[in-house]
Amino acid sequence: MTFVNRESEIQSLLDRMESNKAELVIVYGRRRIGKTELLRKAFKKEKAVYFVADLGADQDQRRRFSETLNLLYPNPLLQTEIPPQWESLLRYIIELGGKERVILMMDEFPYLCSSHPALPSILQRIWDDVGKDSKLYLILSGSLVSFMEREILGHKSPLYGRRTGQLLLNPLPLYALKEFFPGYSPEDRISAYAILGGVPAYLIQFSDKLSLNQNIEKQILNPTAFLHDEVRFILMEELRDPKHYLSVLQSIAFGNTRMNDIVQRTGIERGPVSKYLSVLQDLRLIEREVPVTEKHPEKSRKGIYRLSDHFFRFWFRFILPYKSRLAEDGGRKILEKEILPHLDNFIGQVFDKICVEIFQHRVKEGKIKLTYESVGRWWSGNEEIDLVAVEGDHPIFAAECKWSKKPVGIDVLRDLQRKVSLITPGGRVADLRLGLFSRSGFTKEVEALGKRGEVDLIDIRKIGMKND
Structure with a gap:
């Protein structure tokens, strides 16, 4: 798989390697988002146990886990016909972590909990007993976001308060x-x-x-x-x-x-x-x-x-x-x-959402100089503005986003000027900046206003170009 734009996530995982203390990190995100690839990429140069759970029965899961563990840390305990219980398996790997840095990644952890619902409680008990004082680096990963947030990160979870970090993997941005x-x-x-x-x-x-x-x-x-x-x-x-x-x-x-x-x-x-x-x-x-x-x-x-x-x-x-x-x-x-x-x-119909990403990126890069708390659409009745940035209770930036094959003209700007009076207290718009996002550029009249600083113009055809 092509692997891009996850450098900060990889670095955050690797930084914890240096702590030389117990780490319990939760990695989660929707299916196909790249969690497995992220974990493999991050620890490809390390001696790491990587186990992917499935929908199998508990004894089958424990057998496969034992076989995976035995490849890197051979032990007769792991070679029995009937695999050990989870408590024995986890205590064994934590015992290894008492002597050296041991990395254990348990991917699709919700599947393990489905076949053995008591597993989070068993892990909590062992972690409190010996895990927290070891050098084990344990990563629990899962695609069922609601399960991970409720049963692993939630305050009612047995593991609540034990994690040392968490990483929610989101879709890649436009850029x-x-x-x-x-x-x-x-x-x-x-x-x-x-x-x-x-x-x-x-x-x-x-x-x-x-x-x-x-x-x-x-x-x-x-x-x-x-x-x-x-x-x-x-x-x-x-x-x-x-x-x-x-x-x-x-x-x-x-x-x-x-x-x-x-x-x-x-x-x-x-x-x-x-x-x-x-x-x-x-x-x-x-x-x-x-x-x-x-x-x-x-x-x-x-x-x-x-x-x-x-x-x-x-x-x-x-x-x-x-x-x-x-x-x-x-x-x-x-x-x-x-x-x-x-x-x-x-x-x-989704261009407004895409323009929010473009706006956030341009603010981050300093191409639009302002600070804001939230950004999104505004509507009331039949009136709508595609993009509004808010600081406190005050809108500070408003823009229209046009995915049209025609250049955006002065009529769009005038209509935006009319609508912003609806979202500002008392209709005061003097401190509110205006913007236009366009697929096909702008008319000369609008470009002239842009050059005078009366409106921010974002031509998406130039995004990512040298002069952008």
């Missing part, structure tokens, strides 16, 4: 795509990002030797391609009965973002829909969004639901609805008739 697709223009990289998101396992399926259209046809629409049924496989792995979740996700993908709309579209009653939405949030597949200016987001009645994963959104919008037709008509016809005519609109 990392330059390393995946150096041959693409900034516009094509944004399009690829809107389709695939920042999951490394998805990004490596595309090649910048092919056009975006060719990649979609070859790597998504092709029934034998890895990405073709990826979403269904993920949901089957994470959920016992995914059919209702599929309905809810597809409803959101088609623009039904409020509870009542989802209920009406799916035909599922409000109570179960509420439960499905909660589970999907735990899995990091959807997010509840409120206007960025809301003071109490958790209580806001303006909340809407959006798919947080770009590829899931693409799959539910363009693959699932045409599954049967794909078998009959083939990928080329579906691409030309059902995808390409709507692709710009599809990208435009």
Whole structure:
């Protein structure tokens, strides 16, 4: 797998090697995000025990763990026909850690807990007894984010307070795509990002030797391609009965973002829909969004639901609805008739989220000089602003984000100037900076205002270029 943009995560894991004391680190993140590759890369030069759990029975898990451990630290204890219990296995490796630095990585830890629910309590007892005073470097890793946060990191977990560090692995940001697709223009990289998101396992399926259209046809629409049924496989792995979740996700993908709309579209009653939405949030597949200016987001009645994963959104919008037709008509016809005519609109609907990333990056790089606490969309009734940055209770930056083939003109700026009066106390806008993000540049009139410092202009075609 291409491995990019994880230098800080690798370094944080390696830094703990030098402590020469007991370390218990939790590494977690959604499936396909690159946890396994991260751990292998970080400790490739070290003597490390790396064990990946599966859905097998407890005795099978212990047998495989014993065999893995025996490869680096041979012992008759590990070679018996019936494998030792977890307490004996863990005490053995902690005993080794009393003499030297021992690295143990237990990947997909939730699967171990599923086959042996008492394992966190056993580990807690042994850690408190002898582990905390050893030189063991223990890493517990998992893809079930909600489980890791509740059962491992949560205050009710037996392991609560024992961890010495944690690492939540998020999708790669937009700017990392330059390393995946150096041959693409900034516009094509944004399009690829809107389709695939920042999951490394998805990004490596595309090649910048092919056009975006060719990649979609070859790597998504092709029934034998890895990405073709990826979403269904993920949901089957994470959920016992995914059919209702599929309905809810597809409803959101088609623009039904409020509870009542989802209920009406799916035909599922409000109570179960509420439960499905909660589970999907735990899995990091959807997010509840409120206007960025809301003071109490958790209580806001303006909340809407959006798919947080770009590829899931693409799959539910363009693959699932045409599954049967794909078998009959083939990928080329579906691409030309059902995808390409709507692709710009599809990208435009997430362009505001992408512009938030661009804004954050430009602030970090000092290209937009301001400090802020939060940034996101604002809306009220039929009025909406694509990007608003807030400091305290005060909006300090507002921008429109246009994924259009036409240059952004003065009409867009004038409308933004009108709308910002709605989000500022008393309509005072003198201290609020304005910005415009554009796929296709700006008219000369707007460019002139940009040069005078009246508006920040971000032409996405120049992102990552030398003069950006």
